[in-house]
Amino acid sequence: MLDINFIRDNVDIIKDAARKKHSKVDIDRLVQLDDERKQKLGVVESLRAEQNTASRAVATASNNTEREQLISEMKLLKEDLQAREDELKKIMGDWREIMLQVPNVPDMSVPEGKTDEDNQEFKVWGEKPQFDFEPKDHIELMEDLDMVDFTRGTKVHGFRGYFLKNDGALLSFAIWQYAMDFFTKKGLSPMLPPAIVRKSNLYGTGHLPNEADDIYQTQDDDYLAGTAEVPTMGYYADEVLTAEQLDNAKFLSFSPCYRREAGSHGKDIKGLIRVHEFYKLEQVILCEASHEKSVEYHEQLNRNTEEFIESLNIPYHTVINCAGDLGQGQVKKYDIELWVPREETYREISSASYFHDFQTRRFNIRYKDESGKMRFAHSLNSTAIPTPRVLVSMMENFQNADGSVTIPEVLRKYMGGRERIEK
RNA sequence: GGAGAGAUGGCAGAGUGGUCGAAUGCACCAGUCUUGAAAACUGGAGUAUCGCAAGGUACCGUGGGUUCGAAUCCCACUCUCUCCGCCA
Numbered sequence: 354m355l356d357i358n359f360i361r362d363n364v365d366i367i368k369d370a371a372r373k374k375h376s377k378v379d380i381d382r383l384v385q386l387d388d389e390r391k392q393k394l395g396v397v398e399s400l401r402a403e404q405n406t407a408s409r410a411v412a413t414a415s416n417n418t419e420r421e422q423l424i425s426e427m428k429l430l431k432e433d434l435q436a437r438e439d440e441l442k443k444i445m446g447d448w449r450e451i452m453l454q455v456p457n458v459p460d461m462s463v464p465e466g467k468t469d470e471d472n473q474e475f476k477v478w479g480e481k482p483q484f485d486f487e488p489k490d491h492i493e494l495m496e497d498l499d500m501v502d503f504t505r506g507t508k509v510h511g512f513r514g515y516f517l518k519n520d521g522a523l524l525s526f527a528i529w530q531y532a533m534d535f536f537t538k539k540g541l542s543p544m545l546p547p548a549i550v551r552k553s554n555l556y557g558t559g560h561l562p563n564e565a566d567d568i569y570q571t572q573d574d575d576y577l578a579g580t581a582e583v584p585t586m587g588y589y590a591d592e593v594l595t596a597e598q599l600d601n602a603k604f605l606s607f608s609p610c611y612r613r614e615a616g617s618h619g620k621d622i623k624g625l626i627r628v629h630e631f632y633k634l635e636q637v638i639l640c641e642a643s644h645e646k647s648v649e650y651h652e653q654l655n656r657n658t659e660e661f662i663e664s665l666n667i668p669y670h671t672v673i674n675c676a677g678d679l680g681q682g683q684v685k686k687y688d689i690e691l692w693v694p695r696e697e698t699y700r701e702i703s704s705a706s707y708f709h710d711f712q713t714r715r716f717n718i719r720y721k722d723e724s725g726k727m728r729f730a731h732s733l734n735s736t737a738i739p740t741p742r743v744l745v746s747m748m749e750n751f752q753n754a755d756g757s758v759t760i761p762e763v764l765r766k767y768m769g770g771r772e773r774i775e776k
Numbered sequence: 777g778g779a780g781a782g783a784u785g786g787c788a789g790a791g792u793g794g795u796c797g798a799a800u801g802c803a804c805c806a807g808u809c810u811u812g813a814a815a816a817c818u819g820g821a822g823u824a825u826c827g828c829a830a831g832g833u834a835c836c837g838u839g840g841g842u843u844c845g846a847a848u849c850c851c852a853c854u855c856u857c858u859c860c861g862c863c864a
Contacts, residue, residue, distance in 0.1 A: 395826070398833045405795095405833090408845045412794035420844090427844035551854095593786055719823095721786080725805075727823065 354714040370458040373676035378454040386448045393441040400434045457711040459676045460685040466675025479668030490695040491748040492624045513629045520774045525740045527767035532738045541605035546584035548608045554587035557716040559682035566615040581606035581635040582734045594720040602639035625741040634737035639730045647707045647731045654735035655687045655705035665761045668692035682711035691746035705735030
């Protein structure tokens with residue numbers, strides 16, 4: 354949600370943002386509705402003022418005759434007021450609907466483009482492995498090592514179902530544990546949030562109204578969050594944060610993530626790249642309403658994840674997302690993608706974005722700044738690490754000719770000191 | 777699942793139809809006192825919105841309704857708490 358006055362003052366910028374993000378929102382219509390809103394509001398407010406004055410007169414009237422007369426006059430005014438209020442209500446309904454569609458403005462540094470294919474690589478790290486044997490893909494590797502069972506996964510869950518088992522399960526726990534240790538050292542507070550959330554949280558983060566198809570819903574009209582960003586952002590909804598709370602609003606949230614993948618039925622139909630249910634550690638930060646702070650934290654969050662991947666020694670690159678690949682509320686986003694040898698491509702494992710006050714405005718998360726003014730905080734989030742997707746690269750990059758897989762050094766202490774996963 | 781109580785400003789908490797946008801306390805800001813601080817005292821201060829301003833309007837969980845007038849009465853919904861039941 355943007356400030357309507359900001360929109361009015363920057364119509365061209367907003368229209369350009371909508372164009373870049375391929376949003377069909379009609380800004381001219383919004384401005385027109387806002388004009389009507391203001392006009393009607395003026396009328397309603399002056400009628401209300403009249404009513405309030407008259408009410409006071411009724412209350413202090415010296416005798417009943419005077420009172421009766423005032424009251425009968427007020428009845429007429431009341432009808433007029435009610436009609437006007439209905440008109441205003443209707444306009445406000447349309448106004449709100451469009452306001453929820455208005456996208457946040459991408460940063461100047463965000464390149465134009467339509468899809469993830471237009472994202473621009475700006476950093477490459479690590480040595481891609483050279484194999485002197487025919488490398489296997491993660492599916493074959495993991496099935497051979499009895500780490501995963503897709504057949505029974507689909508039997509139990511259906512399309513995109515999977516079981517992680519034995520070292521597949523152990524390795525997942527190792528990654529979570531190691532990530533917990535690694536990211537909490539960066540000053541984030543560990544959190545286990547609910548994954549079942551009320552609708553308002555998804556409006557808050559900006560996943561609704563536009564991504565409804567991709568979200569699981571319960572029979573109680575609750576939703577299954579696709580990321581811990583959703584409940585973690587909701588944590589401080591409708592609160593005014595103290596300076597201390599705002600300073601410490603740096604979270605590392607671990608949760609299951611549920612995604613219907615409604616728009617991607619033909620894509621990545623095998624393996625662990627695209628699944629309906631996975632686990633993820635997510636970094637979420639609230640900070641003071643300063644663009645510079647947002648930028649600083651954004652770089653930091655992204656760097657945290659890069660460092661984590663570097664500590665695992667997996668080759669990756671980082672891309673800056675083009676405007677067309679940004680979510681409605683996002684100002685700027687980096688994706689970190691890991692090298693997948695068999696596909697000879699990089700696959701996304703992390704997204705780091707900042708939102709300015711787009712989300713906090715919807716969540717109503719405020720604080721008092723030094724001058725005592727109420728302000729909406731800024732929000733940011735970034736993947737710390739998703740499992741099982743990270744296993745795909747880990748398996749393929751570290752495989753050996755005999756079909757075993759070398760465990761990254763930093764994970765060994767969580768795997769009973771073992772160096773390899775083997776039969 | 778059953779029974780009951782409740783939701784008011786940053787927090788706590790009064791207020792059951794008419795100058796109530798709302799007492800009081802705490803917290804906050806400024807001043808007095810003090811070498812400084814604390815305490816005490818004095819004063820200030822809700823948020824949003826319209827307006828150059830004076831000032832207007834809205835906001836007492838949410839949405840409706842009754843009324844000339846609603847924090848206050850009625851209806852629905854949401855949430856919280858207590859007790860019972862069930863359950864990991």
